[in-house]
Amino acid sequence: MANLLVIAEHDGGQLKQVTLSAVAFAQRVIAQTGGSFGILVIGENVAGTADQLRQYGAAAVLVAEHAQLKHPISDRYARVIADVATQHRATFVVGTASTFSKDILPRAAALLDAGMLSDVIEVRPDGDDFIFKRVMFAGNVIATAKLDGVVRFLTVRAAAFTHSTKASESSPVASIPVEADRLPAFIEYEGREAKVAGRPDPTEARVVVSGGRALKNAEDFERLIGGLADALGGAAGSSRALVDAGITPNSLQVGQTGKIVAPDLYIAVGISGAIQHLAGMKDTKVIVAINKDADAPIFEVADYGLVGDAYQVVPELVEKLKK
Numbered sequence: 001m002a003n004l005l006v007i008a009e010h011d012g013g014q015l016k017q018v019t020l021s022a023v024a025f026a027q028r029v030i031a032q033t034g035g036s037f038g039i040l041v042i043g044e045n046v047a048g049t050a051d052q053l054r055q056y057g058a059a060a061v062l063v064a065e066h067a068q069l070k071h072p073i074s075d076r077y078a079r080v081i082a083d084v085a086t087q088h089r090a091t092f093v094v095g096t097a098s099t100f101s102k103d104i105l106p107r108a109a110a111l112l113d114a115g116m117l118s119d120v121i122e123v124r125p126d127g128d129d130f131i132f133k134r135v136m137f138a139g140n141v142i143a144t145a146k147l148d149g150v151v152r153f154l155t156v157r158a159a160a161f162t163h164s165t166k167a168s169e170s171s172p173v174a175s176i177p178v179e180a181d182r183l184p185a186f187i188e189y190e191g192r193e194a195k196v197a198g199r200p201d202p203t204e205a206r207v208v209v210s211g212g213r214a215l216k217n218a219e220d221f222e223r224l225i226g227g228l229a230d231a232l233g234g235a236a237g238s239s240r241a242l243v244d245a246g247i248t249p250n251s252l253q254v255g256q257t258g259k260i261v262a263p264d265l266y267i268a269v270g271i272s273g274a275i276q277h278l279a280g281m282k283d284t285k286v287i288v289a290i291n292k293d294a295d296a297p298i299f300e301v302a303d304y305g306l307v308g309d310a311y312q313v314v315p316e317l318v319e320k321l322k323k
């Protein structure tokens with residue numbers, strides 16, 4: 001029977017909603033074949049995060065707290081995950097496909113000599129085992145795969161597992177003793193420079209407004225894309241063309257080599273719809289494209305399209321939304 005360990009993601013104690021996709025995955029596996037799942041929260045002062053995760057039917061919410069785990073330093077977190085997976089005889093360790101998971105889960109899998117599948121979008125039982133579907137090559141290939149081993153590692157695409165359900169009873173919280181001398185000290189945390197954007201992260205937001213090469217400079221991006229995002233209470237995103245041009249920061253890039261987003265609404269402004277960009281947003285529920293070229297490929301994936309000059313239509317849209 002499956003015994004899953006879900007790895008929670010948080011930012012300084014603030015639970016990241018993408019965690020709930022890994023929870024939804026675990027719930028689906030349990031519903032198919034029985035078994036149970038635990039949720040592991042690693043960090044310092046993360047009792048609040050653990051508390052929020054008690055409502056999803058986990059057998060336990062496990063908390064590994066230590067001053068040395070305050071920041072998500074990959075080799076330390078990997079050590080903790082590997083140890084907890086072993087102690088709890090986890091058959092699967094699951095995280096949401098994200099920068100955090102990409103950094104940490106393969107290291108934990110390597111510590112246990114375990115196999116790993118990333119970007120899983122489907123799971124179905126196969127006798128005592130499971131068959132997974134995963135996205136490869138920017139979404140152009142869907143691979144069907146099985147994993148061998150006592151413990152197996154997975155990351156799941158947030159857009160594929162959206163419905164985590166709440167349980168009637170709260171899960172117990174259990175503290176995991178952390179042996180500080182077992183934590184590697186090869187990587188030292190120096191500091192973090194985070195831009196105070198005032199807007200949500202594109203991976204967390206229900207609405208994402210992204211701008212492309214049509215935007216000529218950072219001021220125009222902020223006025224048009226930032227303005228529309230603010231009017232809708234959403235996040236701003238960007239194509240790689242603007243990142244490469246130094247107009248937008250890397251953290252806003254959506255696509256194959258950027259962030260994978262799956263909001264309720266994605267508005268692509270002056271973005272042509274290159275396959276590498278689509279790889280990051282095509283699981284969106286509703287896609288709106290604004291482009292002055294009626295033949296732009298983005299219109300092929302858009303649910304709604306507006307042919308027009310972004311510099312004209314976006315301010316009009318913002319004006320109307322404000323009213």
Ligand SMILES: Cc1cc2nc3c(=O)[nH]c(=O)nc-3n(C[C@H](O)[C@H](O)[C@H](O)COP(=O)(O)OP(=O)(O)OC[C@H]3O[C@@H](n4cnc5c(N)ncnc54)[C@H](O)[C@@H]3O)c2cc1C
Pocket residue numbers: 211212213214215238239240241242253254255256257258259269270271272273274275276277280290291292293296308309310311
């Ligand atoms: C290995 C690899 C990885 C990549 N990863 C990514 C990635 O993660 N994310 C990503 O985005 N790209 C990625 N790319 C780059 C990708 O191939 C495209 O070059 C890029 O997405 C193009 O960005 P764009 O649509 O903004 O620009 P363009 O393709 O130049 O399109 C600009 C669009 O704006 C329209 N336009 C121009 N002016 C206006 C106006 N005034 N009003 C309205 N519309 C207007 C044009 O009609 C055009 O359709 C990657 C490429 C490679 C090779």
